[in-house]
Amino acid sequence: MISARNHFHGIVKEVRKGAVNAIVKLETAGGHKVSSTISLEAVEDLKLVEGKKACIFVKATEVMMANENLRISARNQWKGVIKEIKEGAVNAIVKLEIEEGVIISSTISMEAVKDLSLSVGSHAVAIVKSTSVMLGEEE
Template identity: 50%
Template sequence: MIISARNQLKGKVESIKEGAVNAIITLKSNSNDIITSTISMEAVKELDLTPGKEAIAVIKATEVMIGIGDMKLSARNQLDGEIVKVQEGAVNAIVTLKTNGGNTISSTISMSAVKELGLSAGVKAKAVIKATSVMIAV
C-alpha cells in the first residue's frame, strides 16, 4: 500500500470491542505502542479483523496534535515521546516525535503552536490522536 498518510504503524490487532454501529479496535504496534481506532462494524467485517491479525494504523499528520506535560483529554491515543525534528514552513511545521515505544509520528501544526509550546528537538511531548482519526488497513 502506498498512500500519502505519513503515519503508518504496523502491528497486530489486540482486541475488538463491538458496538451496534462502530467498533473500538486496539492495535499493538510492532514496537509495543498501543493505538486505538474507532471504525464501523461494516469495516471490521470487510477487513476480516480478528485479534492477532496483522494490520496497520494509518493516521494523517494533520490529525496528530502535539501536547506538552500532563493533560486530561478524551483522546484515547496519547503517545509519550521526544521531538526529534521540527521542519518549519511559512505557516505550518511538520513536527516529528519518536515515541517511547520507538515509532516515529509526524504532525502538521501551525508555526504559532510550535512557538507557543517551545517545540524543538529534544523536547519531551505527546502525540495526541482521537480514535476516530485512526484508519485501519490490512
C-alpha cells in the same frame, strides 16, 4: 502507497462491537497501544479479529502535540522526543520519535510550536483521537 505520513504495524488485541461502529484496539511491536473507531462494515471487510496483524494509518494533520500527557478524551497519546521541526510560513511539520526508529509526524501551526516551546530534543506527546486512526490489512 498511501499519503498518510504515519504508518505502523500492529496486532489486534480487542474488537468491541457496537450497533454501527467498533472500537479496535491494537498493539505495536514496541508495545504502544492504539485505539481506532471504525465502522462494523470495515471490521468485517478487513476480517479484524484478535491476533490478526493490521496496519495503522494517521494523517499528520490529525496529530495534535502537547508538552505533557493530558487527561482528555483522546485515547491515543504517545510520549517521545522531537527529532525534527520543518518550519513553514504558517505551519510546521514536527517529527516525534516514540521509540527507536518509529516517528510520528504532526502538522501544526507555527503559533502552536512557539506557544508549546517545542524544539528539537525536547519531550512532547502526540495525541490522536481514535476516529482519526485508519486501519488496513497487512500484505
